[in-house]
Amino acid sequence: MTNEKCDITIIGAGLTGLALAYFLKDSDYDIQILEARSRIGGRIHTLMREGFTPMEMGATWLGKKHTALTGLLDELQLEIFEQRMGDTAVYEPISTSPPQIVQLPPNDQPSYRIKGGSGALIQRLADEIKDSCPIHMEQPVTAIEEVGEEMLVRTNTREIRCSKVVSTLPPYLLLKTIQFSPELPPKIEEIMTQTHTWMGDSIKVGLHYREPFWRSGNLSGTIFSNVGPIPEMYDHADFEDKQFALKGFLNGVYHTVSKAERLEMILRQLRKYYGNQVNDFLEYEEAVWCNEPFTFVPYESHILPHQNNGHPVLRKPFCNGKLFIGGSETAEQFPGYMDGAVRSARYVLGEVKSLGMS
């Protein structure tokens, strides 16, 4: 068991944690990040393979209204590009009628993707902080304790004493997986118990192809289906439009079946629209987020999408300004989204600066 000391311990190397460390990089504070997984990025997870389009298994799209995120991307000189929608979409309203091709209206608020994948932002932030903030991987935090004027953060192999602790875990996950001493006030525990972890129970699926056959005729890669099992799918070509894929969501109930069964049902649905050429995929990728213990634990009761996201009690510092609950779900604006993560990091930065170190 190590026994360390620092000014600020950040729990989680997702977008909130990395952005906060980046915003603090020129401060005099001694900062460390503890990350449970063996990779950084959290709910941003881009699979990068030579010769393939960066495949987003987590966060993908942003809008121009996401100004905290676009501001950070501009600062880091990372480009964005518009999501290709095509002029038409495959639309399946009900299982008893065949799929239709519908004309898509002009979109005055298009979605954008990050050139090189959302993972490019994560990697860039990690590069920026590499000399100012160590990231300790595979260090799931198990306990946070207030000990006099200090905070004590425990993992199975480390004990870190610090002036401030910032959690960036989704609030529900934080409550269910990390022990607090003293316990958090009942009011905040009640809210955290009912705070939705955005996309925590979703399934992302992607198929790489040599050619974008879905763009021929009056078709596109855009699919909206009430029949499923894929409710939404999109053209996932890279920025250069050289590497091709289709990527979408699979109905979350299919976490119970095997990967092979999921693939078979996806191909069955796609064959209805594009014929047998869908069988000639190069690779199939999927992420079943409810099986990721560092993102999701089952809820105790039914929680609505975005429930309690952005709730003001989540932005209250605890333990006399020594403990902060950050993370995208706590942001005042666009909670749950990448933009919310950057806003949360900015908010905690402001609080840390105004409270100072004890």
Ligand SMILES: Cc1cc2nc3c(=O)[nH]c(=O)nc-3n(C[C@H](O)[C@H](O)[C@H](O)COP(=O)(O)OP(=O)(O)OC[C@H]3O[C@@H](n4cnc5c(N)ncnc54)[C@H](O)[C@@H]3O)c2cc1C
């Ligand atoms: C499938 C999917 C699709 C999405 N699509 C979009 C989209 O298109 N656009 C958009 O804006 N947003 C989208 N999101 C949401 C977006 O990914 C999140 O808002 C954002 O990435 C949250 O960042 P965060 O750092 O706040 O949280 P997280 O990314 O959850 O980071 C928390 C970090 O804490 C770590 N951790 C967990 N437990 C512990 C522990 N005990 N000790 C130490 N570390 C721990 C985790 O491993 C993780 O790295 C999507 C999310 C998913 C899952």
